[in-house]
Amino acid sequence: MKKKSLDFFGALKTLILPATPATVTRELDNNAILGELLACFDKSCKKESVGSSLLFNMHFVIILHPDRYAERLASFPVIVKEAVKGFYKKLNLYKPQYEEISPVSVQWHFRFGEGEFFNGEKMHPDDIQVIGMLTGGREASTPAAGNTTKVTMKSKRTNVYEKMDINLDLLQQVNFVDTGSFSVRYSADLKLASGPAARNNRNLDQGIARISYYLADRNEDGIYLMKDKEMVIARKDPGNQAYSNYLLIDSGFVSDPHARIRLNESTGSFQIASFSRFETRVNEVVVPRSDPGQPQWVELANESQLLLNASVTLHFSAIT
Structure with a gap:
């Protein structure tokens, strides 16, 4: 009789607290x-x-x-x-x-x-x-x-x-x-x-465009390869150094962000939008300032010269 009582309570426990199934592990494939x-x-x-x-x-x-x-x-x-x-x-x-x-x-x-x-x-x-x-x-x-x-x-x-x-x-x-x-x-x-x-x-590694830049205030230059459909030109600050599609320029004359360049795949041409309160010029023509959330795109011809805040010069070359 004692054994039956234990069996009864054991079965009742199983109903209330079902046994935890064994964990099934599968080899990574x-x-x-x-x-x-x-x-x-x-x-x-x-x-x-x-x-x-x-x-x-x-x-x-x-x-x-x-x-x-x-x-x-x-x-x-x-x-x-x-x-x-x-x-x-x-x-x-x-x-x-x-x-x-x-x-x-x-x-x-x-x-x-x-x-x-x-x-x-x-x-x-x-x-x-x-x-x-x-x-x-x-x-x-x-x-x-x-x-x-x-x-x-x-x-x-x-x-x-x-x-x-x-x-x-x-x-x-x-x-x-x-x-x-x-x-x-x-x-x-x-x-x-x-x-x-x-x-x-x-x-x-050749990228889709090459941007060479020169900082007049520091007499420094460099080259950036554009490998993404869109890239950002910005001041070199700790908060924006995590992204490979940023051209970071260590200059107080550059805004954060200053401009964006993109490849318009429907036309195969490049475009630029400026967000800085300072002037951005392309071949001596001022690019209108726009909001980063609503960029106003302007055509960017191959071999164009860009001037940021009258101090930072960039040369844009598409790679064909």
């Missing part, structure tokens, strides 16, 4: 990596889009445990190809809800890296961390202390992708090599172009 990329991109469409413009991440960092990185290395080009195909499918689904699709770069960028630790936590062999950005962070350089940027990444607390701040110093813990870097040119047709789907970033 190519589809798991692809799924994380697609989830990150989809969240960016919802978080980054504004008004009637469909905006989304075009730069992705994928961090794997060293064991899985070596195991999956040969698959990276195919994962990238399938990811871009998936991105276009998502964009075609969202397109009817927006008046304009607004890519911030002329190509998708993917960087695979390996690390045993990330964000203060140990990476297990089947862990994966996907980080999405509108534009690339300056992780290859030596970022200033406390330098952060907004990214789309999965929170361990909720296990869902959210928009959050990340300190770019964290990416210095990750080993990035050329064999894990890929770029795919963005297609306005929202279809993956035929031919090789992914190219190593070293083939894109």
Whole structure:
């Protein structure tokens, strides 16, 4: 009788508190990596889009445990190809809800890296961390202390992708090599172009435009390669050093931001908009000042000379 009583209460306990099922772990495979990329991109469409413009991440960092990185290395080009195909499918689904699709770069960028630790936590062999950005962070350089940027990444607390701040110093813990870097040119047709789907970033170093600049007040010069569809000219301040599409000029004669240059893919021409309260001239013609949220675009001819605040000279050359 005693045994029956125990069986009864044991069964009752099971009904009230069901046994916790054993955790099922699955080895990280190519589809798991692809799924994380697609989830990150989809969240960016919802978080980054504004008004009637469909905006989304075009730069992705994928961090794997060293064991899985070596195991999956040969698959990276195919994962990238399938990811871009998936991105276009998502964009075609969202397109009817927006008046304009607004890519911030002329190509998708993917960087695979390996690390045993990330964000203060140990990476297990089947862990994966996907980080999405509108534009690339300056992780290859030596970022200033406390330098952060907004990214789309999965929170361990909720296990869902959210928009959050990340300190770019964290990416210095990750080993990035050329064999894990890929770029795919963005297609306005929202279809993956035929031919090789992914190219190593070293083939894109020439950029789409070259901007040489000279600071008269400091007798300094430099060259900036424009590699994105749109770039920003701004004063070099700690708050804007996280982005690869910024030409940062260390001069008090430059505003923050001062101007933007973009490639108009529908015409193949370049355009400029000025936001500074000081003069911006292109070939001695003053560019009207506009609000950063509503830029007034002016045609920027090849081999143009720009003058910022009568002190900083720039020379713009398109790369064909």
